[in-house]
Amino acid sequence: MDKLIIEGGIPLHGEITVSGAKNAALPILCASLLAETPLELTSVAALKDIDTTLKLLDIMGVKVTRDADKVKLDASEVGSFEATYEMVKTMRASILVLGPLLARFGSARVSLPGGCAIGSRPVDLHIKGLQAMGAAIHITHGYIQASTLHLPNRRLQGARYYMDMVTVTGTENLMMAAALASGTTILENAAKEPEVFDLAVCLNKMGAKIKGAGTDVITIEGVEKLNGASHNIVCDRIEAGTYMVAAAMTGGEVKLNNVQADLLDAVIDKLREAGAEVTIDGETITVKSDGKLNAVNIRTAPHPAFPTDMQAQFMAMNAMAEGVSKVTETIFENRFMHVQELQRLGADISIDGNTALVQGVSHLDGATVMATDLRASASLVLAGLVARGETVIERIYHLDRGYEFLEAKLTALGAKVKRAH
């Protein structure tokens, strides 16, 4: 298993370009299933989760061509409507084929995603929403068996559906399903994440009629068919936020290109509150710091509040900040896997339910630690960048799921980091 070896204590300087968003690309790749002609995408990051999704679509019969960040997907001859357990267990976002398969082909057999390190992460709201649109859904032998063959013209029916919880992929699945339904669908309490908005922009380019994406009420007027289009994936705000924290923690100055600052308001506000200097200039953000930061309280919540995907990174930042901070995770029930690993590096953190109390310490000491999930791994990289001596992070396949060219980007900023087998 690959590991990352980091020599800590080096302030980061230089500039990097932010990649296309993993969490926008995943639903948009699945949206190709809705189209009768090819969908052409740019800024598709070279990530494990993207590879997995393209492999799943290929198995279904989508003709996939890829050249660097450009991907073309032709779903004119899809022959299989199944996402097997083997595929879904490696990436739960495979559930995003469910809505498109049902909407275009009237049939889908998708493995229920198992649990995951950060929480149980059920998909009951995806299923209830599709049932509200008339789908017949049975859960048998760990699979979601869904069909619309009993419906008039075998088509999903527009419906009004209130989501009990804000769910990002749930909103995305139902938006894609509704795009080809007969009649109008209204999704209430919808997720407002930028990745949901980017999916809607792409679907509308394909001929969908979606209004309200980015707000908590999304209206989708179903159409007969969708065609391919060209779309550039929105920047990855979580990758950007991670490097911004790296700049602040190491006491350097880093310029990020290809980033939309308005997707990161809550993160930028917290970095400034911690004492980092954040300058926005068009599609670039520069973060500068002397490395002496104040502890900041964090409470995660759906967009535009502070993103849960940045919680672990800010906990690493608080570990070395001046003062005590509270980090409260309200989205997932078990997203503190990084705490024990940070403690191995010398962090002073105690957990009480969904809140961690972080007492800033004067320094961290390098050690061997283990990655458990994508963003926990990122927090260990950040801690390794400031810890004294060498930090070895094991099981870094978690990182490869969500950070494109991680070593190259960190090395370009002056970090001493290398991958070992």
Ligand code: EPZ
């Ligand atoms: C998306 O996951 C992201 N993944 C996650 O990013 C992100 O952390 C999460 O949204 C929250 O922002 C992708 O977009 C591929 P949810 P998702 O459905 O959609 C509960 C990363 O690091 N829930 O918004 O799976 C659920 O258990 C990943 O890039 C139900 O109870 O998250 C959770 O507590 C990690 N029933 C809460 O809602 C459902 O049917 C939010 O989950 C659906 C969700």
